[in-house]
Amino acid sequence: MRAWEAPEIPALPMVGPAVRLHDTASGALVAATPSGDAGRLYVCGITPYDATHLGHAATYLGFDLLNRAWRNAGHAVTYVQNVTDVDDPLLERADRVHVDWMELAERETELFRADMQALRVVPPAHYIGAVESIPLVVEMIEALDAAGAIYRVETDLYYSVAADPAFGDESGYDRDTMLTLFGERGGDPDRPGKRDPLDCVVWRGERPGEPSWPSPFGPGRPGWHIECAAIARQYLGSGFDVQGGGSDLVFPHHEMCAGHAQVLDRDAPFARVYSHAGMVAYDGEKMSKSRGNLVFVSALRNSDIDPMAIRLSLLRHHFRSDWEWADAEVFTALDDLAEWRRAIALGAGAPAEPVVHEVLAALADDLDAPRATAAIDRWVAATLGVDGLADNSDPAAAATIHRVVDAALGIAL
Structure with missing residues (x-):
C-alpha cells in the first residue's frame, strides 16, 4: 500500500541530543536511542472508517x-504503520451507510493520506494494509500453533495468553482491569469454549456476508492484534525500538501484539519502549464515532484553515496528555503563525543558537512540543520587541529559526 509524499526536512547546524521517552511498561523515562543502524518505530494505524479526526492527528x-x-540526532529511521482495512468496525460502518467496505476503506485511507501530507507528517517507509498482510498473519499463526499457543473454538482460532510468561508486563494492569477493558475494546471474554476469558481471536472463521480469504485453517480473516504483530516482526524484527499508538491501545492491543511475538521470540521483548499518546476530547468526552463528537482535519482544511495552524494547535499540548479541543485554539494558532512569519521575514533577530538548543532539548525530553513552541514564542517576542522593531543582534537568526521550526516541529513558515 502506498503512503503519502514526504516533506523535505532541512539540515540543522547542530546535532540534536539523544531522545528519552516515557515507557508505559516500566512507568519511567528511558533512553530511546536506536539499538541498530536505524531507529525502528511501529505506530498502529487507522481503521479507515472515520479518518482523520484530531485524536488521530494528535497521535x-x-x-x-x-x-x-x-x-x-543523526539516526536513520525505519518507520512502519499499518492500516486495518478489514475489521468489524469498518464492516459495520459500511453496512450501516450502504457502501461497499472496500470502497469505504480506500476512500477513508486516501483522506488520511491527504491529511497527513497536509500536516507534513513524515510518511512510513512501509505502509501495510491488513488485507495485504494476510500471508504474514497465516505464517505467524502456523508458527504459534507449532508452539502450542493456538486452539480452535468452532471455526475461529484463539491465542492463549498463558503461552507468554510475560503477559501483562506491558500494561501492568491487574486481571479485573484487563477483563473490563477487553470487553470494552473488541474482545469477547464471555464466549463459551475459550480456555481463558482474555484469550483473543487470531483467525475469524468465515461468516455469511463477510469477506474472507483461504487459509490452512479454513476461510476467514485475521484478528486485529496479530495483524500488527506480524507486520512489525516482518519489517522491524524482534526487539525493535519503539511501539507507539494511542493510550487506548495499551490493552488489549499492544499487550496481545507483544504476547504473540514473544512466544516466538523468547530472547527479546516485542519492543524496547512502549510510548502512548493521550486522548483528545471535545464537548466534554473523548472524540469517538459513537458519540458523534469528532472534529475532522479535512473539515478544518476545507474551511481554509492553514494546516500549519492545525499542527501548531496540536503541538501546544504534550502528546502524552489527555486534553480537550476548543475551536478557538486554531484561531489563536493562526495569529501565532502570523507573528512567527512576521519575525522570520525580518531576517535578523534575537540570537538563534540558544533557541535551537532549547527546541532540540525539549523534543529529546519525551517529545515536549509545548516547551519547544514556547521557546519559539519567546524568540519571536524578543525579535519583534514591544514596539514591533527587530533586535538585529543576529543577522542569520531568521534563517536558523526557520530551519529548526521546519526540521524539528514540522511547521513550514
Missing part, C-alpha cells in the same frame, strides 16, 4: 516528532 504528530528527533 501521528506526536510520533512524527520522534521520527524527526531521531533524524536530527
Whole structure:
C-alpha cells in the first residue's frame, strides 16, 4: 500500500541530543536511542472508517516528532504503520451507510493520506494494509500453533495468553482491569469454549456476508492484534525500538501484539519502549464515532484553515496528555503563525543558537512540543520587541529559526 509524499526536512547546524521517552511498561523515562543502524518505530494505524479526526492527528504528530528527533540526532529511521482495512468496525460502518467496505476503506485511507501530507507528517517507509498482510498473519499463526499457543473454538482460532510468561508486563494492569477493558475494546471474554476469558481471536472463521480469504485453517480473516504483530516482526524484527499508538491501545492491543511475538521470540521483548499518546476530547468526552463528537482535519482544511495552524494547535499540548479541543485554539494558532512569519521575514533577530538548543532539548525530553513552541514564542517576542522593531543582534537568526521550526516541529513558515 502506498503512503503519502514526504516533506523535505532541512539540515540543522547542530546535532540534536539523544531522545528519552516515557515507557508505559516500566512507568519511567528511558533512553530511546536506536539499538541498530536505524531507529525502528511501529505506530498502529487507522481503521479507515472515520479518518482523520484530531485524536488521530494528535497521535501521528506526536510520533512524527520522534521520527524527526531521531533524524536530527543523526539516526536513520525505519518507520512502519499499518492500516486495518478489514475489521468489524469498518464492516459495520459500511453496512450501516450502504457502501461497499472496500470502497469505504480506500476512500477513508486516501483522506488520511491527504491529511497527513497536509500536516507534513513524515510518511512510513512501509505502509501495510491488513488485507495485504494476510500471508504474514497465516505464517505467524502456523508458527504459534507449532508452539502450542493456538486452539480452535468452532471455526475461529484463539491465542492463549498463558503461552507468554510475560503477559501483562506491558500494561501492568491487574486481571479485573484487563477483563473490563477487553470487553470494552473488541474482545469477547464471555464466549463459551475459550480456555481463558482474555484469550483473543487470531483467525475469524468465515461468516455469511463477510469477506474472507483461504487459509490452512479454513476461510476467514485475521484478528486485529496479530495483524500488527506480524507486520512489525516482518519489517522491524524482534526487539525493535519503539511501539507507539494511542493510550487506548495499551490493552488489549499492544499487550496481545507483544504476547504473540514473544512466544516466538523468547530472547527479546516485542519492543524496547512502549510510548502512548493521550486522548483528545471535545464537548466534554473523548472524540469517538459513537458519540458523534469528532472534529475532522479535512473539515478544518476545507474551511481554509492553514494546516500549519492545525499542527501548531496540536503541538501546544504534550502528546502524552489527555486534553480537550476548543475551536478557538486554531484561531489563536493562526495569529501565532502570523507573528512567527512576521519575525522570520525580518531576517535578523534575537540570537538563534540558544533557541535551537532549547527546541532540540525539549523534543529529546519525551517529545515536549509545548516547551519547544514556547521557546519559539519567546524568540519571536524578543525579535519583534514591544514596539514591533527587530533586535538585529543576529543577522542569520531568521534563517536558523526557520530551519529548526521546519526540521524539528514540522511547521513550514
